[in-house]
Amino acid sequence: MSIIVNELNYIYNPGTAMEVQALRDINLEIKDGEFIGIIGHTGSGKSTLIQHLNGLIRATSGGIFYNGADIYDEGYDLRTLRTKVGLVFQYPEHQLFETTVMADVSYGPKNQGLDEKEATLRAVGSLNAVHFPEKHFYDSPFELSGGQKRRVAIAGVLAMKPEVLILDEPTAGLDPQGRDEILEMVSNLRSTQHITVILVSHSMEDVARYVDRLIVMNGGGVMYDDTPQAVFAHYKELEEVGLMAPQVTYVMHALAEAGIPVRTGATTVAEAKDEILSVLC
Amino acid sequence: MLKDVTLGQYYPADSVIHRLDPRVKLAGTLLYLISLFLFQGPLALATATVFLILLITLSKVPFSYIVKGLRTIIIILIVTAAMNLFFTTGTVIVQFGIFKLTYEGIQMAILMMIRLVYLILGTSLMTLTTTPNQLTDGLEKGLRWMKKIGVPVHEIAMMMSIALRFIPILTEETDKIMKAQMARGADFQSGGLIKRAKAMIPLLVPLFVSAFRRANDLAMAMEARCYHGGDGRTKMKPLRYTAADRNAYLLLFSYFVAMIALSLLWTKVLGGGKLFF
Incomplete structure (x- = not known):
């Protein structure tokens, strides 16, 4: 049970004046139950990379294998893959659309084909898992605070019972307390629900505390892939690419x-x- | 997903055409369009062709990139050609029921195809070499005289540039929202009409919410910087004609005169028909 990324390359707008190589020769193996941090400067390719992992973007060359199956095989069910590899985007505003929090969180399970009752059960379960206060279950998601919106967004993906949870900048725009709460909650989720967690961030402080493996991206390639301690030993090199230990x-x-x-x-x-x-x- | 439309998207390059004042390009495009619908005879057609090829070469935009824009109007082209082929009265060549293929029809069809293709190539050359901001600046300054007759030129230009500025932002946002919902198992492709329309709700609601929020933020930001309309407002990059612009105007003028002269020569002196005979 793992994700294997093999010689992955991705080029934006190939063949035009706006051609950009966003990813170059990425090789990774993500094992079950790992807690991984992906760090990199804006434009280093980290967001592009995670969108490959659940098949939202198709690589220009190279392959991705989920549990041993090539996701680019003809007939591979990408929709099921996306429920297994849950991706929470940076802005909860991009996914909240329903009239109540409950309905919004049940959207994912319903897309999986579950009936109303089961979807609601899943929604309650995942809202509890992200410590979302019960009294706001039937409020409009648009009236929540930034931190609460983010919890609802995470719950919306968690409700599909993914095996891998990828979070893109889950703490961006939150105050220090909100940030710690979210990260603490994600860390708990991982140990209670036994899922693999990939945390994308540009803040070293955020990830250092939680992850056991750190991948540093620079210019579309993997610069370091090691334990946080080993990566931070290169603090001078990190500074050169605009990152701070x-x-x-x-x-x-x-x-x-x-x-x-x-x-x-x-x-x-x-x-x-x-x-x-x-x-x- | 939504980035494949090349018709009229700015193509960055450093060329004589790119550097021209937008007013020259606007006036030039207008003049070119008029010339396309006035000309008669092969001499003028050849001149229009040479002129267009010259401009495209000067602009450094790859020819294949411009031609790609034609794909979007291919259906219009075919329909127009068919209409002209079968519904023009004249000397009949073949007849299928009510459809008559005539010499005049073939001529008209060829002529209309050429006109439409040149029209699209000419106008996309303008938008390919001019950023939307330059374009609205050019419009605002070029049409300033209309303010005297009560047209709010500045406000219209401002709305246009804001709208144009927001197209890429909203396109990108649509892309992101689609991805966020697809990550939750949304399916935008399969199913019947009603199912697909329903599938659009999770896309449209966040998009509208975000568009309104952006509009609100923008209005606030403009107000915070004391925006009060066009009166007495100065430009960071004021438009000024240079020697190159004057030469361009001169070239345009000579092109236009040549087109008229060649058309007259063909019809009046050589006694030719609309296109070839």
């Missing part, structure tokens, strides 16, 4: 340079605190 990485490196024998691998404030205390005490 978490602030604690800088603090730890500065301490090490000043002669304090700390290990520089800490990626979160809590880890850094423990490391510094263990050296000092």
Whole structure:
């Protein structure tokens, strides 16, 4: 059970003056139950890449295999694939359309062919899973706050019971508290529902805390693919491509340079605190 | 998905035509269109052809790219040709029931095809080499005199440029919404008419909500920057004629005179018919 990306290339507007190579020679294997962060500057190809994973964009060359089956095979059911690989886009405004939150979240299950009752059950389940307050279940989705809209959008995809959940910039435009809540919730979802989660972001701080594997994209290619600690060790190279390692990485490196024998691998404030205390005490 | 329409989409390049003042291109297109419907005889037709090829070459837009735009009107072309072929009275060649194929019909059909193709090529050459903003700027300045007779030229130009500016944004947004709903298992392609119309609701609602929100934001942003209409408003890039523009006008004028002269020469002196005989 995995997604394999093989020699993937994608070119926007081929053969015109506006030709852009958005992805070049991407090779990845995404295993079951992984928590992956994809990071990159605007235009690095991260959004284009995730839209390939559920077949919304067809690659110019190369292949994608889901659980061993080539998704570009003739007769492969892309609609079923999209319910297995759930993709939540950055702006919830792009998908909310129903009169009530409940109806909106049931849209996905209904497209899967489930009846009204079962779709509602799924909707309740996934709204609870994203900690959406019950008293707003029958409110209009357009009147919710940004953070709540995002929860509804995630629930809308979760209601289809995907095996892989891909979130494109789920924290963009949220305040720090809303951001932490969403990320905490996603992290819980992964452990309670046993799904693979891919988190796309341009904020290192966001992903460092949660993911166990970090893919850094630059100029349409994969620059690093490793644990967060190993990736952040390249903090100088990351800066050159316009990305910042978490602030604690800088603090730890500065301490090490000043002669304090700390290990520089800490990626979160809590880890850094423990490391510094263990050296000092 | 929605990006395949090339008819009249700006093609960025650095050419003499691209650099011309939009007013020259607007006036030139108008003059070219008039000349297409006035000319008579093969001499003038040849001149119009040479002129068009010259302009396309100068514009550095690939010929195949311009011709692709013709695909969208191919049905109109065929219908027009058929109408002219069978419904023109004159010397009958073959007759099928009420349909009569005449010499005059064949001539008219060829003539109309040429006119339509040249018309599309000529006008798309203008939009391919002029950004929408330049175009509305050119319209606004070129038609400024109409303000005296009470036409709100600035406001119309402003609305046009906003509308044009929003086309790519809304196209992109439509694409994103479609993808977001397809990720939730939406199906826009299969099913009967009613099912398909129903499938459009999840697409149209977010699109309208977003269009209204954008319009609101834009109005607010314009107001915050003290927009108060066209009176006393200056331009960041004011349109000024250069030597190249004057030469272009001169070239256009000579082309137009030549077209009239050649048409007259053909009909009056050589005694030819509308197209060939």
